[in-house]
Structure formats: structure tokens, C-alpha cells
């Protein structure tokens with residue numbers, strides 16, 4: 001989304017997260033998505049990717065600290081549903 005918001009050209013590679021390919025695991029020690037690779041640069045944290053995108057021309061896409069806190073709280077609350085671990 002950060003790349004799209006900044007109109008940065010990119011190509012997407014989808015993986016099966018239940019059977020992660022070795023080529024993907026070679027890029028990221030955590031084995032999580034997203035991963036951005038540009039040349040020798042590999043970014044494996046969403047915030048790093050947003051910071052990378054922010055360096056490009058166009059309107060700022062940085063969230064305020066308050067918005068980040070709200071997003072983290074919502075994601076934290078929803079995570080058991082995403083992972084189907086609701087008790």
C-alpha cells in the first residue's frame with residue numbers, strides 16, 4: 001500500500017504462507033510478510049518499507065504516533081481472529 005500510495009512501480013510475488021518457499025526464507029529471518037527487495041536492499045518490517053516509500057516524491061504517507069497507536073491496538077485485538085485462535 002505504501003508503494004502504491006507513492007506511485008512507486010513494483011511487482012508483487014505471492015507466497016503460500018503455510019509452505020514458505022526457500023527463496024522467500026532466504027530474504028527474511030522472521031519469515032513474515034511483507035518483504036521489499038530493491039537491488040541489494042531487503043526490508044522486512046512494514047515501518048521500514050513505509051520509510052523507504054516516504055523518501056520518494058509525493059504526499060507524505062507517514063502516520064501520526066496517535067494513528068499508529070490506534071492501528072496497533074486494533075490489529076492486536078483482531079489478531080486472534082486472523083489466526084483463528086479465538087477461545
Ligand SMILES: N[C@@H](CCC(=O)N[C@@H](CS)C(=O)NCC(=O)O)C(=O)O
Pocket residue numbers: 017031032033034044045046047
Ligand atoms: N513486524 C512485522 C510483522 C509482520 C507480520 O506479522 N506479518 C504477518 C502478516 S501481516 C505474517 O507474515 N504472518 C505469517 C507468518 O507469521 O507466518 C511488520 O510490521 O512488518
